[in-house]
Amino acid sequence: MLKKTVRDVDVSGKKVFCRVDFNVPMNNGQITDDTRIRAALPTIQYLIEQGAKVILASHLGRPKGQINEGLRLTAVAKRLSDCLNKPVQKANEVIGEAVKKQVNELQNGDVLLLENVRFLPGEEQNDPQLARQFADLADLFVHDAFGAAHRAHASTEGIGHYLPAVSGFLMEKEIQFLGSALSHPTRPFTAIIGGAKVKDKIGVIESLLDKVDHLIIGGGLANTFIKALGHEIGASLLEEDKVSLAASFISQAKQKGVKFYIPTDVVVADRFADDAETQIVSVDAIPPGWQALDIGPDTAETYRQVIAASKTVVWNGPMGVFEMPTFMKGTEAIAQAMAEVNGTTIIGGGDSVAAVEKTGVAEKMSHISTGGGASLEYMEGKQLPGVTILQDK
Ligand SMILES: Nc1ncnc2c1ncn2[C@@H]1O[C@H](COP(=O)(O)OP(=O)(O)O)[C@@H](O)[C@H]1O
Numbered sequence: 001m002l003k004k005t006v007r008d009v010d011v012s013g014k015k016v017f018c019r020v021d022f023n024v025p026m027n028n029g030q031i032t033d034d035t036r037i038r039a040a041l042p043t044i045q046y047l048i049e050q051g052a053k054v055i056l057a058s059h060l061g062r063p064k065g066q067i068n069e070g071l072r073l074t075a076v077a078k079r080l081s082d083c084l085n086k087p088v089q090k091a092n093e094v095i096g097e098a099v100k101k102q103v104n105e106l107q108n109g110d111v112l113l114l115e116n117v118r119f120l121p122g123e124e125q126n127d128p129q130l131a132r133q134f135a136d137l138a139d140l141f142v143h144d145a146f147g148a149a150h151r152a153h154a155s156t157e158g159i160g161h162y163l164p165a166v167s168g169f170l171m172e173k174e175i176q177f178l179g180s181a182l183s184h185p186t187r188p189f190t191a192i193i194g195g196a197k198v199k200d201k202i203g204v205i206e207s208l209l210d211k212v213d214h215l216i217i218g219g220g221l222a223n224t225f226i227k228a229l230g231h232e233i234g235a236s237l238l239e240e241d242k243v244s245l246a247a248s249f250i251s252q253a254k255q256k257g258v259k260f261y262i263p264t265d266v267v268v269a270d271r272f273a274d275d276a277e278t279q280i281v282s283v284d285a286i287p288p289g290w291q292a293l294d295i296g297p298d299t300a301e302t303y304r305q306v307i308a309a310s311k312t313v314v315w316n317g318p319m320g321v322f323e324m325p326t327f328m329k330g331t332e333a334i335a336q337a338m339a340e341v342n343g344t345t346i347i348g349g350g351d352s353v354a355a356v357e358k359t360g361v362a363e364k365m366s367h368i369s370t371g372g373g374a375s376l377e378y379m380e381g382k383q384l385p386g387v388t389i390l391q392d393k
């Protein structure tokens, strides 16, 4: 079903609540990759040019309904202002009297960024009262946070019950591209899944097994599968209650004729630090107390060959803790392999995109998606709540 976009409505002089995904990778208060900010600029610039009063809202990280000084959006407002080449006002709260006053003082074309919406527990609970408070600030809801479209939260879904809701340009572009590239993928079709959001992503594997020819597992997610094979994984990141699910995916893959790849060797470290002591070990020889923080060289070479022979590759989730140079080689190898594919390559997710940017091969990808979990769920064929809530054309 086609959804209305910001082009289909009159925004001039209107107060527009625009949800964006400014959940950017940060290190010590510094933004390490601003792809998600730049990706939202076309919608924001359009709203400014049309003379809307722009109220931007985003989450940053997972502060779990509490104020977390390290997760304020101050640096984001500054970077946005630099990108737009115009002042961006920043609210110190998500909602309340001070925010209302700031909104009421906005002139046409002004931009105000609210504080991290996840400072309030009502955001993730999709509390109707909070959604109503957001809606009361504005005349229209523009949803441009594709990366958070799989979340039914107050600022991504709830608000749409109280205001006319349309998509922004980024949301529109992501859905169009992913829809057409993945409806009839050229084969072999390979999906690569890694990263640390194991609970969120492991479920996606079930439906991917009906779609792909090869499924490659890496990153923190791989440990749950290594454990499912019966190996000890020391102090590695693990989702204990997902081990039997992981085992069932390994046998389902066999039945369905899907080639399923789990690391055969890993880089282990004696602690979670760039200057830790490291070893490359087989997955059946992870020493007690050590943690797997990257795929090993044999695994990277196997994965490279599978990727190189594919015609469609979708990748979400780094192969290791790429933020630390010591554990970046696996992710780098996969990024290089993706760059050499003669076919369609799609990479999604805040950290995955940052990793590809860091490796310098971003321009070689067919599509860089701002959503990791969102693009996986979209690929599964799931209805994304943040899209469903938008008005039909
Ligand atoms: N073996 C590992 N152990 C712990 N964390 C890991 C491991 N491999 C990758 N990670 C972490 O996963 C994070 C990214 O995961 P995720 O949020 O799922 O990806 P994305 O943002 O691309 O969707 C990175 O911060 C990275 O350091």
Ligand SMILES: O=C(OP(=O)(O)O)[C@H](O)COP(=O)(O)O
Pocket (backbone or CB within 6 Å): 021, 023, 061, 062, 147, 148, 151, 197, 348, 349, 350, 351, 370, 371, 372, 373, 374
């Ligand atoms: O970073 C995001 O997702 P991603 O890591 O799947 O790309 C989005 O901003 C959603 O964040 P969330 O997974 O904390 O809801």
